[in-house]
Amino acid sequence: MQILTTIPETQTACRTLRTTGTLGLVPTMGALHAGHLSLITAAKRDCAHVAASIFVNPLQFGPNEDLAQYPRTFDEDCAKLEAAGVDLLFAPTVETMVPKNSATFVEVAGIGDRLDGVHRPGHFRGVATIVAKLFHILSPDRAYFGQKDAAQLAVLRAMTRDLNFPVDLVACPIVREPSGLAMSSRNEYLSADHRQRASILQRALTAATDLHKAGRHNTAQLIATTRQLIAQDHNINIEYVAAVDPGTLLPLDSTAQGALLAVAIKLGTTRLIDNVLLEPAHVQ
Numbered sequence: 001m002q003i004l005t006t007i008p009e010t011q012t013a014c015r016t017l018r019t020t021g022t023l024g025l026v027p028t029m030g031a032l033h034a035g036h037l038s039l040i041t042a043a044k045r046d047c048a049h050v051a052a053s054i055f056v057n058p059l060q061f062g063p064n065e066d067l068a069q070y071p072r073t074f075d076e077d078c079a080k081l082e083a084a085g086v087d088l089l090f091a092p093t094v095e096t097m098v099p100k101n102s103a104t105f106v107e108v109a110g111i112g113d114r115l116d117g118v119h120r121p122g123h124f125r126g127v128a129t130i131v132a133k134l135f136h137i138l139s140p141d142r143a144y145f146g147q148k149d150a151a152q153l154a155v156l157r158a159m160t161r162d163l164n165f166p167v168d169l170v171a172c173p174i175v176r177e178p179s180g181l182a183m184s185s186r187n188e189y190l191s192a193d194h195r196q197r198a199s200i201l202q203r204a205l206t207a208a209t210d211l212h213k214a215g216r217h218n219t220a221q222l223i224a225t226t227r228q229l230i231a232q233d234h235n236i237n238i239e240y241v242a243a244v245d246p247g248t249l250l251p252l253d254s255t256a257q258g259a260l261l262a263v264a265i266k267l268g269t270t271r272l273i274d275n276v277l278l279e280p281a282h283v284q
Helices: 008-020 034-046 074-084 121-137 147-162 186-190 190-196 201-212 219-231
Strands: 002-004 023-030 049-054 089-090 142-146 167-170 237-245 259-267 270-278
Touching: 002 008, 008 023, 008 049, 008 089, 008 190, 008 201, 023 034, 023 121, 034 049, 034 142, 034 167, 049 074, 049 121, 089 121, 121 142, 121 147, 121 190, 142 147, 147 167, 147 259, 147 270, 186 270, 190 201, 190 259, 201 219, 201 270, 219 237, 219 259
Parallel strands: 002 089, 023 049, 023 142, 049 089, 142 167
Antiparallel strands: 237 259, 259 270
């Protein structure tokens, strides 16, 4: 596996890889877990070559968020990526990706201000700016993201469409811990007790999914059911529960045509998100 840190050498290496087949990209912030590795597996399935990036993006962290504490496990991450068969790792410095004189940012208006965008102002601007730069630097044919970050997916799909990036975005299923908790690098912040408590998110989403499958498509009812189940644990602070269009992130009155049911909570000082895609109801 090539480990590259500069933009020119990465551009050259990716051009060379693309001469012999398609290139898949898995952007990450490191602290890799089985969820990330499932993206690598999907990319290897679809593409001749796979590149990954590790960059803890300061632009997507708010002033009171966990940038300084975010887990950094570069050596272990490299070993995991090499074992998974990654061809190239782009691991730039902050100065490489965000020069001090940077004056250009990518903002996806509307979508970027919904769900997590409400509670983390500027977050999606930071994500979109760096992912746009990664697409420009590596020029992948496909890029792989986890469904756990459903709002991020919607933002990046809109960006890719509007800026005419010739990149196919591939969403991969959420990978969960044995308790049902969606895998996240931030799970490392959780105590064993908090990990177990956080599994209520999946149980609440499953209960709402069962209601939807039973023909209960009123979003207010599904949201109320989800909130009530999560609120049984008084240690959890609910940030949002929303049923939205998965493409626009706009709220829906009914889930009959399908919906994204998404939640965000705080457990202690750790922010966690989870979601489920509700399938369109079958027409009799």
